[in-house]
Amino acid sequence: MIVVQKYGGTSVGNLERIENVANRIIKSKQLYKDLVVIVSAMSGRTNELIERAQYYSDNPSKLEMDKLLNCGEKESAALLAIALISKGYDAVSLSGKDALMLTSSDYTNAKIISIDNSRVKQELQKGKIVIIAGFQGADENGFETTLGRGGSDLSAVAFAGALNADLCEIYTDVDGVYTTDPRIEPKAKKLDKISYEEMLELASLGAKVLQNRSVELAKKLNVKLVTRSSFNENEGTIITSEEKMEQALVSGIALDKNQARITLRQVEDKPGIAAKVFTTLAKNEINVDMIIQNVGRDGTTNIGFTVPQSSLNQALDAMRELLGANALIESDSEIVKVSVVGVGMKTHAGVASSAFLALANEGINIQMISTSEIKISLIVASKYAELAVRTLHKTYNLDK
Ligand code: ASP
Ligand code: MG
Numbered sequence: 001m002i003v004v005q006k007y008g009g010t011s012v013g014n015l016e017r018i019e020n021v022a023n024r025i026i027k028s029k030q031l032y033k034d035l036v037v038i039v040s041a042m043s044g045r046t047n048e049l050i051e052r053a054q055y056y057s058d059n060p061s062k063l064e065m066d067k068l069l070n071c072g073e074k075e076s077a078a079l080l081a082i083a084l085i086s087k088g089y090d091a092v093s094l095s096g097k098d099a100l101m102l103t104s105s106d107y108t109n110a111k112i113i114s115i116d117n118s119r120v121k122q123e124l125q126k127g128k129i130v131i132i133a134g135f136q137g138a139d140e141n142g143f144e145t146t147l148g149r150g151g152s153d154l155s156a157v158a159f160a161g162a163l164n165a166d167l168c169e170i171y172t173d174v175d176g177v178y179t180t181d182p183r184i185e186p187k188a189k190k191l192d193k194i195s196y197e198e199m200l201e202l203a204s205l206g207a208k209v210l211q212n213r214s215v216e217l218a219k220k221l222n223v224k225l226v227t228r229s230s231f232n233e234n235e236g237t238i239i240t241s242e243e244k245m246e247q248a249l250v251s252g253i254a255l256d257k258n259q260a261r262i263t264l265r266q267v268e269d270k271p272g273i274a275a276k277v278f279t280t281l282a283k284n285e286i287n288v289d290m291i292i293q294n295v296g297r298d299g300t301t302n303i304g305f306t307v308p309q310s311s312l313n314q315a316l317d318a319m320r321e322l323l324g325a326n327a328l329i330e331s332d333s334e335i336v337k338v339s340v341v342g343v344g345m346k347t348h349a350g351v352a353s354s355a356f357l358a359l360a361n362e363g364i365n366i367q368m369i370s371t372s373e374i375k376i377s378l379i380v381a382s383k384y385a386e387l388a389v390r391t392l393h394k395t396y397n398l399d400k
Contacts, residue, residue, distance in 0.1 A: 002034040002124075002165040006134065006156035009043035010173040011230035012076045018042075021171075021230060022083040025129060029089065034124045036163060038134040038156040039080060041072025046135075046149070062107035066136075066146045069108070070096065073133035073152065081131050091129040094119065096144070096155065099130075101137030103145045110145035112137060112154070115162035132159060153214035161221035168223050170210060171230035176237030177202065177209055179398040180253040185390050187399035191251060192235070195242040198251045201341045201375050215239065242343050249351065250342035250396035255389050259289065259337045260312040261367065261379060263304040264319065265328035269296030277303060280322050286311045289337070290370045290377065304368060306379065309333055335367065336385040339377040340392055352376050358395040364388055 005028065012018050029035050049068050053060040077093035084091035100119050103110035123130045134152025138144050147154050153170060160168035175190050177199065182188040194202075196219035203212050209227050218225050218239065228236025267273055274293065281288055291305045307315045312333055319329050345351045352369075355376055359366060364387065368379035380388050393399060 001032050001167075002036070002163050003028065003032040004036045004038065004156055004160040004163065004165045004168045006038040006152060006168070006170045007040065007080075007230055008152070008170070008172045009040040009045070011171050012039055012041075012080065013043040015079070017230075018076065018079050019083055022080060022087060024171075024230060025080075025084060026087065026089060029129060036120060036124070036130045036132065036159060036165070037080070038132050038152055038159060039073060039076045040134050040152040042076050045072040045075070063143060066107045066110075066144055069146050070133065070136040070144050073135050077131045077133040084129060084131075089129060090127055091131055092123055093131040093133065094123070095133050096136035097138035097142075099132045099159070101155070101158065103137035103139055103147070105139040105141070105143070105145065107143075107145055109148040110137060110139065112147065112158050115158055117159075117162045120159070120163065148213070150211035151213075153211040154217060157214045157217045157221065157223050157225070160223045161217070165223070168218070168225050169236075170225060170227045172209060172227060173229060173231060174209060174227075175229045175232070175234045176227050177239075177252070179251065180389055180393050181255060184255065184386050185253075185393050185399070188393070189398065190234075191237050193238045193240060194251055195343050196239060197242065197374055198341050198343055199239050201339065202252050202254050209237075210239075248342060249344035249348055250340055250398065251344075252341050253389050253392045253396075253398065254339045254341060255385060256337040256339070257382070257385065258309050259306045259335060259379070260309045260331060260333040261304060261306050261335050262312070262315060262319065263302060263330045264323065265302050265330065266300040267303060267323065267327070269299055269301040273301075274303060276322060277319070278305075280318050281305075281307070281315060284311075284314055284318050286315050286318070290368050290379065292368055292370075306335075306337070306368070334382040335379050336382050336388075337377050337379055338385070338388045338392065339375055340396070341375050342396075343374050345376070346373050354395055355392055358391050359388060362387060362391050364391070 081091045081093040100116040102113045134155040177191050178188045180188045199215050225239040226236045289306045293303045364384045366378050370377045
């Protein structure tokens with residue numbers, strides 16, 4: 001059985017914690033014949049390295065940044081190998097380049113092209129525990145690259161795929177994926193299982209347990225993921241394909257506080273207006289999330305949409321420039337997006353109506369609605385954020 005484990009920055013955050021990880025690995029090695037471990041840099045290290053470079057330049061050479069940034073993971077990988085060897089276990093650390101991960105040359109944000117698993121297999125055959133520095137590879141010129149922030153999750157999944165591993169365990173400082181943020185609803189429960197699709201929705205909606213790209217890759221390569229804590233023995237959350245799930249109607253409630261709403265009132269109701277508005281926003285690289293347009297009346301219509309809060313001013317400027325100084329443009333940054341996520345929605349009716357009814361009973365007005373196959377998102381006033389989350393959590397019996 002081949003198992004890939006990944007330990008995140010807080011799990012290897014100091015020398016004692018690295019020793020704790022070494023002890024966990026020793027236990028795992030007794031269970032699994034072949035063990036490959038991917039590590040992040042010690043927490044804070046990557047930021048510290050970035051700050052050092054910024055001493056010289058606001059825009060340092062990306063090629064050199066990658067040589068600098070990949071040192072963080074090399075450091076924790078070597079320290080972990082040293083700790084294991086000192087305890088009498090045979091271990092070896094490899095950089096991403098040593099482990100033959102080939103990437104594109106997009107320095108600081110490289111894409112994985114392929115992994116030649118021969119080097120890792122060779123070390124496993126020698127009976128070694130293989131520790132690989134996450135977040136990095138090398139391009140066809142032999143220059144080392146990094147995969148973008150949070151990229152060691154991606155390394156773990158990619159190596160698990162390349163080695164055809166039976167399991168990829170991601171260790172962090174939380175127990176797994178919860179039905180909602182336990183700081184908002186203390187009755188939130190840890191989920192035993194969740195599908196890749198649901199995880200992607202919950203992650204992009206703010207449940208930051210795993211990097212999104214890594215979940216997408218796991219889905220593509222069909223890698224069985226488990227996320228769990230390195231600080232206790234609790235079972236984590238399994239992330240797997242939908243077919244392997246007993247379909248819960250709703251798996252979780254996510255909250256996104258980073259949205260702002262813009263409404264364009266009485267814009268001309270004729271072909272090409274929406275195209276102009278959203279092309280302008282795209283040109284400004286503003287990510288639009290929800291959009292609603294009403295049926296027009298008297299030759300005009302209203303178009304509403306949401307953008308990230310940090311882009312609100314830029315979006316408003318762009319709209320004023322496009323529509324002219326007299327245009328009726330309203331905005332509201334005191335809103336949040338609450339989403340109900342669950343694969344079971346595909347096959348059940350009435351999920352949306354129970355959400356609407358529950359919020360109505362609490363006197364919470366819904367400003368915008370959007371739905372997909374496995375998600376219902378609602379925009380409500382910020383002051384209702386917590387109440388809306390708790391209400392919906394209860395509506396779908398997620399506290400039971
Ligand atoms: N050390 C890198 C970062 O902080 C990669 C990772 O931790 O996943 O982004
Ligand atoms: Mg991380």
